[in-house]
Amino acid sequence: MKYDVCIIGAGVIGSFIARSLSKYDMKIAVIERNVDVAMNASGANSGIVHAGYDAKPGTMKSRFNVIGCKMMPKVCDDLKIRFNKCGSFVLAFNEEGNGVLDELYNNGINTGVEGLSIVDRDFVITREPNVNPAITKALYASEAGVISPYKLNIAAMGNAIMNGVELIYETNVKGIEKKDGLFHISTEKTGNIRSDNKIDGHKKSVDDNIIANVVINAAGTHSDEISAMAGDDSFRIIPRRGQYILFDKTEGSMVNSVLFQTPTSEGKGILVTPTADGNLLIGPDASVISDKDGKCTTYDDLDQIYRTALKTCKKINLRKAITVFSGIRSTPDTGDFIIGESGRCKGFINVAGIESPGLTSSPAIAEYVEGIVKGILDMRLKDKYTMTLEGHKAFYDMTVNEKEEICGKDPGYRKIICRCETVTEKEIRNAIHAPCGARTVDGVKRRTRAGMGRCQGGFCSPHVMRILSEELGVPLNTIVKSTSDSCILGRYSRD
Amino acid sequence: MIKYFDLAVIGGGPAGMAAALTAYEDGVKNIVILERDDSLGGILKQCIHNGFGLHIFKEELTGPEYALRFTEKIKQTDITVMLNTMVVSATGDKTLYAVNPDYGFLTIKAKAIILAMGCRERPRGALRIPGTNTAGIFTAGTAQRFVNMEGILPGSKAVILGSGDIGLIMARRLTLEGIKVQGVYEIMSYPGGLTRNIVQCLDDFDIPLHLSTTIVSIHGKDRITGVTTAKVDANMIPIKGTEEFVECDTLLLSVGLIPENELTEQMGIKMYNMTSGAYVDQDLETDADGVFACGNVLHVHDLVDNVTMEGQRAASSAEEYLKKDENIKKDMPSILVKPGNGIRYVLPQHIYLKGEEEKIRIYFRSKDRYSDAVIKATADGGTIGKKKVIRLIPSEMEYVEINTKDISGISDITIEVEA
Numbered sequence: 071m072k073y074d075v076c077i078i079g080a081g082v083i084g085s086f087i088a089r090s091l092s093k094y095d096m097k098i099a100v101i102e103r104n105v106d107v108a109m110n111a112s113g114a115n116s117g118i119v120h121a122g123y124d125a126k127p128g129t130m131k132s133r134f135n136v137i138g139c140k141m142m143p144k145v146c147d148d149l150k151i152r153f154n155k156c157g158s159f160v161l162a163f164n165e166e167g168n169g170v171l172d173e174l175y176n177n178g179i180n181t182g183v184e185g186l187s188i189v190d191r192d193f194v195i196t197r198e199p200n201v202n203p204a205i206t207k208a209l210y211a212s213e214a215g216v217i218s219p220y221k222l223n224i225a226a227m228g229n230a231i232m233n234g235v236e237l238i239y240e241t242n243v244k245g246i247e248k249k250d251g252l253f254h255i256s257t258e259k260t261g262n263i264r265s266d267n268k269i270d271g272h273k274k275s276v277d278d279n280i281i282a283n284v285v286i287n288a289a290g291t292h293s294d295e296i297s298a299m300a301g302d303d304s305f306r307i308i309p310r311r312g313q314y315i316l317f318d319k320t321e322g323s324m325v326n327s328v329l330f331q332t333p334t335s336e337g338k339g340i341l342v343t344p345t346a347d348g349n350l351l352i353g354p355d356a357s358v359i360s361d362k363d364g365k366c367t368t369y370d371d372l373d374q375i376y377r378t379a380l381k382t383c384k385k386i387n388l389r390k391a392i393t394v395f396s397g398i399r400s401t402p403d404t405g406d407f408i409i410g411e412s413g414r415c416k417g418f419i420n421v422a423g424i425e426s427p428g429l430t431s432s433p434a435i436a437e438y439v440e441g442i443v444k445g446i447l448d449m450r451l452k453d454k455y456t457m458t459l460e461g462h463k464a465f466y467d468m469t470v471n472e473k474e475e476i477c478g479k480d481p482g483y484r485k486i487i488c489r490c491e492t493v494t495e496k497e498i499r500n501a502i503h504a505p506c507g508a509r510t511v512d513g514v515k516r517r518t519r520a521g522m523g524r525c526q527g528g529f530c531s532p533h534v535m536r537i538l539s540e541e542l543g544v545p546l547n548t549i550v551k552s553t554s555d556s557c558i559l560g561r562y563s564r565d
Numbered sequence: 566m567i568k569y570f571d572l573a574v575i576g577g578g579p580a581g582m583a584a585a586l587t588a589y590e591d592g593v594k595n596i597v598i599l600e601r602d603d604s605l606g607g608i609l610k611q612c613i614h615n616g617f618g619l620h621i622f623k624e625e626l627t628g629p630e631y632a633l634r635f636t637e638k639i640k641q642t643d644i645t646v647m648l649n650t651m652v653v654s655a656t657g658d659k660t661l662y663a664v665n666p667d668y669g670f671l672t673i674k675a676k677a678i679i680l681a682m683g684c685r686e687r688p689r690g691a692l693r694i695p696g697t698n699t700a701g702i703f704t705a706g707t708a709q710r711f712v713n714m715e716g717i718l719p720g721s722k723a724v725i726l727g728s729g730d731i732g733l734i735m736a737r738r739l740t741l742e743g744i745k746v747q748g749v750y751e752i753m754s755y756p757g758g759l760t761r762n763i764v765q766c767l768d769d770f771d772i773p774l775h776l777s778t779t780i781v782s783i784h785g786k787d788r789i790t791g792v793t794t795a796k797v798d799a800n801m802i803p804i805k806g807t808e809e810f811v812e813c814d815t816l817l818l819s820v821g822l823i824p825e826n827e828l829t830e831q832m833g834i835k836m837y838n839m840t841s842g843a844y845v846d847q848d849l850e851t852d853a854d855g856v857f858a859c860g861n862v863l864h865v866h867d868l869v870d871n872v873t874m875e876g877q878r879a880a881s882s883a884e885e886y887l888k889k890d891e892n893i894k895k896d897m898p899s900i901l902v903k904p905g906n907g908i909r910y911v912l913p914q915h916i917y918l919k920g921e922e923e924k925i926r927i928y929f930r931s932k933d934r935y936s937d938a939v940i941k942a943t944a945d946g947g948t949i950g951k952k953k954v955i956r957l958i959p960s961e962m963e964y965v966e967i968n969t970k971d972i973s974g975i976s977d978i979t980i981e982v983e984a
Contacts, residue, residue, distance in 0.1 A: 315693065320830075367695040369781055369803070393690030395698060470662060470670075473653075477669035484666045486601065486651040490827075494664070524823075526688035528704045532711060547717050551700035555787035558700050559711060560718040560815075563742055 073099045073236075074447060076255060076282035078243055078296055080104075081112035082219065083424050084288035085227040086436035092233030093457070094449040099280060100227070100235060103242045103260050105554055106513045107506060108223035110290050112429070113516070114365070114397030115312075116354065117219045117345055118328055120427040121158065121211035123178025123186060130407040132181050134431035134438070139183075139213055141433045149225035150461035151217055152346050157185075158214035158328035159194055161382060162207045167332040171209045178211070185212035200324050200383050214328055218346045219429050220516045225459055226432075228506035233455045237506065238280075239263070240554055246285065246299040246418075253300075253417065255280040261554020263509055284446055286419045286439065291362040291400045293408075293422035302412040306403040307423060309362045312354025313371050313396040315379075318524050321350040321390045329382050340375055342382045347519065352379040352386065354397070367394045392524050399425040409435060411442055419443070462500065464519070466492045487537070488530040490523020498534060502541045509542060511535060512552040531558075566668050570645070571595040572883055573661060573675035575652050575828065578607020579869050580860020581681035582635040583876030584883075588679075589642045591884040597645040597673070599652055599663055605639065606632035607683055608706065609869065611713045614734055616761070620870035631869060657833045657853055677855040677883045680829055680843065681876060684861040686731075687821040694726075696783030696792075705731040705819040709738065718742055720815030724792055725749045726780050730758040730867065730960075732819020737766035739817075746772050747811050750794055752779040752801055755934055757819070757960055759867055779803060780816075789816055822865045832856065839910035840864035846899070847913045847925045848882035849875065854892045857883050864912055864928075867961055900972055905943075907931055907982030909959065916978070918969055926964040929980050931957045939983040940965045944975045957982065 074096035077084045085107055088100050104110075119142050125132035146153035162168045171188055178186045189210045194201055231237060240263065245256045256279055289296040294307040317324075322344050331339025338356065345351050355371050355378075372394055379386055402408055402423025412418045419442055421435060428435075443449065465473065465483060477483045482496025501508045501517035508514040511521065514534050521527030521534060535558065539546045547559040572593050574581045577600030585598050604610070609617070612628025619625060622634065639646065650665040652673075661673040686704035701720055703711075708719045709731060723739050725732045728751040736746050749767060754777050756763050767774050775794070781803050782793040796807035824842045835852040837844040842863040843851040850857050859879035860872045897917040904911050912928045927942060927950070935957040942950030942965050950967040957963060965980060972978060 316690070363786070366697040366782075367693075369695045372693055372695060388693070389691075391691060391693055392688070394693045394695065470654075470672075473662075473664075474670040477664060481666065481669075484664050484669055485649060486653065486664055489601070489651065489825075492651075492653050524688075524691075525685045526690050528686050528688055528707050531707065532715065546715065552698075553787045556700035557788065558719075560720045563712065563716050563718050 071099070072281040073097045074282065075284045075286065075443060076101065076253065076280055077286045077288055079288035079290055079293070080107040080227055080237060081110060081288060081290050082108065082223040082226065082429055082432045083421050083435060084286070085223050085230060086432045087286055087288060087421065087439050088230035088235045089226045090436040090440040091443060092230045092235045093451055093455045095452045096447070096449060098235045099282070100230070100237045101241050101243060101255070101257065101280065102237065102239050105239055105261065105263050105510055105550065105552070106508070107227045107237075108220040108516070109552070111397050111399060112223045113220040114314075114395055115219050115426070115429060116341060116343065116351065117216050117429070118158070118341070118343065119153065119215045119217055120430045121178065121186065121214040122181055122183045122427070122430070123174050123209070123211065125181070125427065127177065127180045130409055131427060131431070134407065134434040135427040136182050137434035138427070138431040142217070142430065145433045146217060146222070148458040149222065149229060150459050151222050151225055153215055153217050154344070154346050155213065155215035156327045156344065158211045158330060159198070160209040160330045160332055161194070161201070161205045162332045163204055163381070164206060166334055168207050170332040170334070171207055174209050183211070183213070186210070198325055198327065198329065200385050201329065202382060202384055216328060216343060216346045222429070224506055224517060228504060229457065229459055231505040233452070243296060243299070246296070248300070248415065251417075253282045253285045255282065255285065263550060263554055284417050284419065284443055286421060288421045290424075291398055293400065293420065297412065297420055297422065300412065300415045300418045302414040302418065302420070304414070305408050305422065307362070308401045308403060309359050309364070310356050310399040310401045310425070311359045311364065311396050312356055312399060313367050313375060314351055314353030314394065315372060315375060315391050316345070316393050316395070317350035317386070318390045318392050319348045321387065322348040324350050324385060325383060331382060340378045342379050342386070347522070350386070352376070356399070359398070362398065365396050365398060367396050393526060401425050407431070407435070409438065411446070417446055462497070465494045465497060466519070487533045488518070488520035488523065490525050491519040493518045493520040493530070495537065498537050499541060502538065509538070510550050510552050511538065511558065514538065567672040567674060568597075570597045570673065570675045571887055572597070572677045572679065573673055574598045574679045574681055575661070576600065576607065576681035576683055576860070576862070577602070577605040577646065578681065578683050578860065579609060579632070579635070579872045580683070580862070580876040581607070581679070582632070582639060583873040584679045584681055584859055584880040585644050586635060586638055586642070587877040587880035588884055589644055591881060593884050593887060597647060598639075599650045599661070599673070600646065600648050601651040603649050605636045605646065611706070611710045612734070613713050614738070617869050620868065621873055652828060655828045655832045659855060677857070677887050679879050679883055680856065680858040680862050681860045682825045682828065682862040684822040684824045684865055686818070687823055689818055692820055694780055694783060697785055699783065699785040699787060699789045701785070701789035701814055702783070702816045702818070705729070705735045705817045708817050709735055712738060712742060718744060720744065722747060722813045723815040723817055724811055724813040725817045725819060727751060727818060727820035728756040728758050728763070728774060729819035729821065730762050732817060733758045733762040733766040735817055735819070736772050737770055740770045740772065744815070747813055748773040748775055750775045750778045750780060752777070752797055755958070759960055781808065783816065788814060790814070792816060822861065824862045824865065826862060829858070829862070837910070837914050839904065840912065844915070845913050846894070847916050847923070848885070849879040849913070850882055850886070850894075855886050864910065871962060900975060901977040902927055903977055903979045904929065905979035905981030907933060907935065907984070908980050911980050916969065916972070918973055923969040924966055925969065926966050927980055928962055928964045930962055931959055931982055934958045935982055935984045940980065941983055942967050942978055942980050944972050944978045949978065
């Protein structure tokens with residue numbers, strides 16, 4: 071199959087690039103090795119919209135962070151993603167820390183960050199009554215906030231699919247060859263989730279050879295390998311794992327903003343934050359690992375995270391933890407984001423090494439990459455396209471009157487599937503049928519929050535699996551959790 | 566739509582069914598049971614093993630049979646049963662908001678409410694078991710539902726973490742279905758479930774029980790391929806060097822039950838930390854006037870018979886309450902009941918002195934295992950209740966009886982173990 075542009079990787083970067091390019095009259099494919107989008111770093115991170123005072127002025131990290139932070143409110147509005155602009159504090163606990171705050175503040179001012187100020191202890195304690203009273207000062211950033219990273223990723227890809235982008239799931243890139251100015255990408259299926267294909271946007275790989283004029287490498291931790299396939303081995307990705315502990319919504323109001331600790335000689339510190347959906351999150355640590363897909367948590371590191379978080383807020387209660395998880399950062403050996411057409415391969419664009427603040431930067435990076443592609447291909451805007459999604463307010467977030475109204479109109483809302491998060495049957499069916507819809511139990515969970523609550527799917531997972539099986543038209547025991555081979559159940563007992 | 570009831574029972578499991586029936590038999594009119602599932606019975610429906618009803622019916626029934634005894638009776642009454650009805654929120658003035666397939670979004674106002682929402686299982690995340698996030702990890706009750714109600718097996722080689730009753734029952738159930746159960750691992754130095762379940766579900770099937778052992782890591786990329794177990798020390802910290810790899814494709818968790826009190830908390834009701842249930846008096850009344858609690862939402866029980874009896878007690882109290890028009894308790898002296906030496910929790914947590922003599926059973930669980938122990942209820946240094954038990958274990962609930970005539974003028978009662 072021949073495409074104008076082929077994007078490798080459906081993380082938040084690949085998805086936003088797909089969305090930006092989907093305005094133009096051309097054929098675009100996104101190749102994703104997993105069953106869903108946002109399956110790696112984009113799905114497991116802190117969900118912070120960073121203000122941008124952190125990165126060194128002049129770097130790509132700094133530039134795209136600042137622009138991305140300014141773009142985020144409108145992007146979230148367009149994609150109907152909740153952006154809680156709750157602000158952030160970097161907390162200092164001693165003179166050394168106070169000095170770090172000044173450096174960060176000056177850095178931010180030089181970079182063009184708005185809404186920055188150094189604030190005293192009383193200011194912080196008024197806003198954050200549960201903060202450790204031992205703090206001395208803080209750097210306050212009013213423009214920072216929290217979003218759901220996977221929901222942003224899903225929405226960006228959903229938007230791209232609405233504009234005609236083809237998402238090819240469960241497909242690994244095995245080689246890239248350039249012949250007569252065209253890229254020949256050989257692929258291999260990594261799995262084959264069964265579905266009768268009546269769901270929109272579920273494009274199966276039609277052949278294992280994809281041809282494209284332009285290739286965009288957004289392959290996350292594997293982007294160095296993809297780049298090497300195209301003849302550019304100028305950088306390496308060092309996978310660095312970060313672990314998190316997520317707490318019940320009852321703990322979500324423990325803190326009101328993102329609370330960082332100043333990096334000191336003792337360590338980098340970890341953050342304590344409310345999530346966009348109202349939980350409490352602590353983490354991440356950072357450890358270099360050898361396996362790029364080595365997502366796991368460890369006893370000692372989780373213990374260390376908890377103990378470090380207590381420095382920010384002594385009231386964190388481990389009995390209220392509901393899950394632990396980890397994500398893997400794509401740390402580049404160059405020290406900065408790697409974004410641009412490869413010097414060694416024309417038409418091959420690397421968007422690699424996108425670690426933090428990658429989530430914040432993603433819409434800004436996409437806009438920049440759009441410009442690069444424009445310089446290569448002759449692109450015309452489509453007559454008809456959209457940059458906005460229709461919003462569906464979650465039942466959980468509705469007022470009593472809204473609930474009454476929607477239940478009156480649509481019987482699908484009259485059955486609650488997930489008790490903890492009050493998710494209705496209709497919302498789950500919608501999530502399966504939406505562009506970039508769910509095909510796995512975790513896919514439903516990330517789109518609707520069914521199974522995201524304190525019982526972690528204990529009650530609702532059998533029901534979610536039944537609905538998936540009905541909508542996808544496959545037997546119950548072929549439903550998977552998150553990956554192609556993560557079948558949840560075994561055989562029927564009477565088989 | 567608004568509907569009015571004298572008594573609303575939230576939950577149609579064993580506690581709610583017993584409460585509604587008793588209230589009906591005591592003469593309460595206009596009762597509703599709000600049940601989220603598509604039939605009454607609660608978790609009993611998936612408990613197809615026997616052993617239920619020895620105390621109430623003096624015979625051994627299966628879970629569905631036990632439930633049927635109540636559902637059949639309820640059918641013959643004019644109790645309103647609303648199925649597929651989920652109470653999504655509640656306020657302190659006894660207003661409930663529910664979603665129902667026939668009425669849509671429904672507002673329910675009741676003169677009295679009985680909370681009988683049951684409990685949920687503690688998931689993997691709550692224990693923060695490290696490792697990979699793979700398929701094949703189930704809470705024991707979810708696996709039980711798949712096997713017994715959907716007829717699908719979770720895998721072929723299982724490890725069970727925690728020796729709670731459901732875990733033990735499932736060890737046997739999986740074995741009977743041809744699944745190899747590698748072992749049951751319990752972090753405590755004694756089992757969490759009933760002794761009869763250790764004997765009938767593990768010993769009889771040669772399934773090893775490893776005490777003072779826990780899981781320190783979960784392996785596998787897509788589906789679980791095994792776990793690393795380790796012995797723990799007296800503080801329940803894993804001991805380095807004792808790790809062992811155990812192969813499995815299924816992990817069942819039976820690591821505790823948590824009362825489902827989100828609605829209770831929304832109603833602003835005072836909670837009791839040790840049970841994660843409401844703080845109640847001898848009538849099982851919460852600190853919200855006319856709101857009662859019973860069954861596993863109040864505290865986790867080991868026998869369904871006790872749940873039934875507690876539901877009946879809550880109903881009798883609600884019936885008494887409905888007969889009166891005002892809050893008669895607010896001016897009565899209240900005496901605290903405190904857990905003392907060796908006691909994890911007590912129920913009720915306080916007692917009203919109503920002016921008339923009343924015999925009250927104070928239920929409790931011990932913190933540890935004792936043999937030939939004496940349970941004492943003391944007040945102001947004097948003993949007001951005493952009971953000898955041959956064996957006292959945390960997994961089996963006990964009680965000691967006191968008489969209100971012995972406690973007038975004192976501020977609190979302590980329940981303690983004398984070993």
